[in-house]
């Protein structure tokens with residue numbers, strides 16, 4: 001693991017199921033051992049060699065104090081320049097403990113109590129709690145039938161939020177978890193225009209941005225004209241499996257820079273030095289590994305589509321453009337709002353049920369495809385047995 005130069009052909013094929021079952025993280029301990037767990041957003045990979053080496057060196061020299069400096073922002077800046085031809089401004093960036101604590105803090109700053117926050121659902125379930133825990137209201141703008149942004153629904157939701165709020169906001173997931181939609185530059189420009197028109201502050205979670213698959217092009221929201229008052233979040237956590245070694249980066253548009261000084265102390269000083277080191281190593285040195293991962297995920301999305309067509313023709317999946325999720329439309333099976341319950345009970349395979357993702361989630365289940373081809377084959381076989 002600690003050879004930083006080790007070349008990894010396909011990170012998704014390095015570990016056996018027995019090795020994975022030795023893990024103590026939530027993915028592998030939440031269900032009994034006869035369940036194949038393909039739910040929460042963890043990847044079934046070994047740590048990318050440069051990250052493992054950076055952590056090993058840190059521990060060896062006992063460099064485990066508080067984080068310092070602009071290393072994270074500079075690493076994201078260089079990564080964004082290389083992959084998206086766009087520059088993050090380190091002077092308008094701040095390291096935060098993780099994406100969700102950063103989002104929670106920013107929502108409290110940019111909106112007032114009981115204000116409306118627009119969510120384009122189905123979307124990452126924690127978004128709902130981030131809004132309601134802050135004492136704000138969710139205003140849903142459901143995605144269209146293809147799992148893409150419905151700009152008319154966003155316009156309506158923004159109008160409703162604006163009418164009933166002092167300082168409304170939109171919390172956007174870009175790319176979209178769970179549908180894997182990559183929002184286009186034109187869609188984002190339209191969102192920016194609507195936000196300006198309705199006085200809605202946009203907060204964008206771009207945690208899945210490094211996971212854009214061949215054929216789609218990621219556009220950073222802050223690179224779109226008219227987004228100067230927006231705030232975006234980046235992290236290596238989803239792409240390099242660093243949820244256990246957290247750190248994230250908040251990047252403010254020029255008109256949002258004043259927010260940085262107003263973040264709560266616990267958020268400003270909550271990031272872990274080890275986390276920052278791991279994330280910097282990922283963004284700086286983890287691109288070859290990421291490219292190998294993306295090639296594996298590209299193959300997996302085709303594999304899952306083929307497996308569904310062969311064994312579960314009544315389940316459909318829009319081809320994800322990003323992320324490692326398959327958002328399975330199981331409504332044709334007639335299993336009610338949460339098909340994942342039956343898959344678990346009868347098939348002993350754990351997917352994420354659709355309902356917590358909000359409107360549009362009923363009848364769907366999310367399959368985490370960041371695993372080996374053998375595990376995906378077994379998962380589809382188990383689902384097919386469960387519904388047969």
Ligand SMILES: Cc1ncc(COP(=O)(O)O)c(C=O)c1O
Nearest residue numbers: 041098099100124177205207237
């Ligand atoms: C869209 C999105 N945002 C945030 C997170 C969590 O990020 P963090 O652990 O940095 O809070 C996830 C995890 O799955 C996610 O999918």
